[in-house]
Amino acid sequence: MKDSPFIYGTTVSVHAFTNREVETQKLQSNLLNGINTMLISPRRWGKSSLVEKVIHNINRKDKKTKTVIIDLFSVSSEDEFLELFAREVIKASSSKWQEWMSSGKDFFSKLMPKLSLGIDPNTDFSLSFDYADLKKNKDEVMNLPETIAKQKGIKFIICLDEFQNLALFNDYVNFEKKLRACWQRHKSVTYCLYGSKRHMMTDIFNNSAKPFYRFGDIMLLNKIEHKKWVRFITESFEKTDKKIDAKIAEIIPQVMKNHSWYVQQLAHYTWNITHKKATLQDVENALKELIQANTPLYQKEIETISVTQLNLLKAVAKGEVQLMSTAVMLGYKLGTPNNVSKNKAILINNDVIHEINNVYEFLDPAFELWFKKQYFNSPYLS
Numbered sequence: 001m002k003d004s005p006f007i008y009g010t011t012v013s014v015h016a017f018t019n020r021e022v023e024t025q026k027l028q029s030n031l032l033n034g035i036n037t038m039l040i041s042p043r044r045w046g047k048s049s050l051v052e053k054v055i056h057n058i059n060r061k062d063k064k065t066k067t068v069i070i071d072l073f074s075v076s077s078e079d080e081f082l083e084l085f086a087r088e089v090i091k092a093s094s095s096k097w098q099e100w101m102s103s104g105k106d107f108f109s110k111l112m113p114k115l116s117l118g119i120d121p122n123t124d125f126s127l128s129f130d131y132a133d134l135k136k137n138k139d140e141v142m143n144l145p146e147t148i149a150k151q152k153g154i155k156f157i158i159c160l161d162e163f164q165n166l167a168l169f170n171d172y173v174n175f176e177k178k179l180r181a182c183w184q185r186h187k188s189v190t191y192c193l194y195g196s197k198r199h200m201m202t203d204i205f206n207n208s209a210k211p212f213y214r215f216g217d218i219m220l221l222n223k224i225e226h227k228k229w230v231r232f233i234t235e236s237f238e239k240t241d242k243k244i245d246a247k248i249a250e251i252i253p254q255v256m257k258n259h260s261w262y263v264q265q266l267a268h269y270t271w272n273i274t275h276k277k278a279t280l281q282d283v284e285n286a287l288k289e290l291i292q293a294n295t296p297l298y299q300k301e302i303e304t305i306s307v308t309q310l311n312l313l314k315a316v317a318k319g320e321v322q323l324m325s326t327a328v329m330l331g332y333k334l335g336t337p338n339n340v341s342k343n344k345a346i347l348i349n350n351d352v353i354h355e356i357n358n359v360y361e362f363l364d365p366a367f368e369l370w371f372k373k374q375y376f377n378s379p380y381l382s
């Protein structure tokens with residue numbers, strides 16, 4: 001049997017990647033033209049995948065531009081960031097380990113990085129600094145890509161995923177100022193900054209009191225359109241010798257509200273239980289299976305919220321719009337108006353709900369289905 005054509009849980013940049021033509025074009029052109037770009041969207045709509053796709057395209061086309069993607073997910077201090085940044089930039093600057101090893105004297109004047117080759121010298125090496133020296137000369141690392149680019153006559157595109165993690169460092173305020181001051185002078189380096197904590201990202205880039213305000217273009221990534229998902233699903237079934245009619249396929253993005261991760265997950269489960277041709281029953285069973293698989297996560301989510309927050313979620317699930325009206329506050333036991341606005345802010349900040357045209361919506365469509373079943377016994381497919 002062929003492998004599933006649907007992928008979730010890791011980024012998709014080549015095989016299961018679909019659509020995003022306009023966004024790919026725009027991001028690619030920005031990065032090749034030296035326009036720093038920040039990518040913002042709710043969780044799991046496809047930021048990391050889009051960046052990988054664009055970098056993959058650039059690597060194929062343009063050998064003079066060196067690209068770096070660094071995931072800052074597990075980086076927890078400034079020193080760790082600077083070491084990782086230096087290592088990845090050096091690694092991307094050349095394919096020869098001899099050049100990596102000489103980078104200390106070639107590209108640094110005050111700092112002396114300790115460099116050593118990894119188990120496979122062709123693919124890896126480690127780098128560390130003396131922390132006392134690093135503290136005094138961090139701008140040397142922040143400026144490293146520009147230094148290398150100038151010396152070698154190349155360009156860099158540097159993509160930093162989970163960028164908002166930097167804001168958790170001690171003394172981030174000063175670090176952020178210094179970083180911005182260095183990076184804005186770079187002529188041969190373009191930055192692409194993105195991350196999954198939308199509110200932190202927005203605060204870093206959209207707050208006029210912060211150093212990274214107007215650092216570049218902000219791209220707000222939208223969802224992939226419904227009709228494009230339908231085509232992707234029917235074609236992917238066909239490629240793997242199965243069938244799904246468009247009218248069945250369209251249920252998948254519809255119940256998942258075009259949410260990239262969940263469309264792929266539900267399409268995968270459906271594909272998996274389809275023998276030859278998918279039926280409505282297959283989609284229903286797949287949906288049940290998907291929600292069951294995610295239930296522990298959803299239960300945990302509920303455990304972390306207060307009773308009044310839970311009640312507020314119930315009101316949102318019921319489509320209430322006037323959350324501050326007396327009827328809604330009493331009917332759902334939401335507490336005082338102050339409670340309502342505080343709880344609303346918490347749920348929004350934690351990416352549980354968001355506001356679109358004055359209406360509140362769940363961000364996670366499968367969590368919403370689970371929630372409505374749990375508290376109102378609503379069927380998954382109505």
Ligand SMILES: Nc1ncnc2c1ncn2[C@@H]1O[C@H](COP(=O)(O)OP(=O)(O)OP(=O)(O)O)[C@@H](O)[C@H]1O
Pocket residue numbers: 007008009010011012016017018019020041042043044045046047048049050195196197260261262264265
């Ligand atoms: N262009 C695409 N075509 C098809 N599926 C996609 C696409 N983009 C994203 N996906 C699906 O969505 C999932 C999440 O994508 P990705 O990890 O890129 O999102 P993200 O916005 O970076 O998420 P997070 O906010 O959690 O970092 C992928 O695993 C894949 O299943």
Ligand SMILES: [Mg+2]
Pocket residue numbers: 047048049161195196
């Ligand atoms: Mg991501």
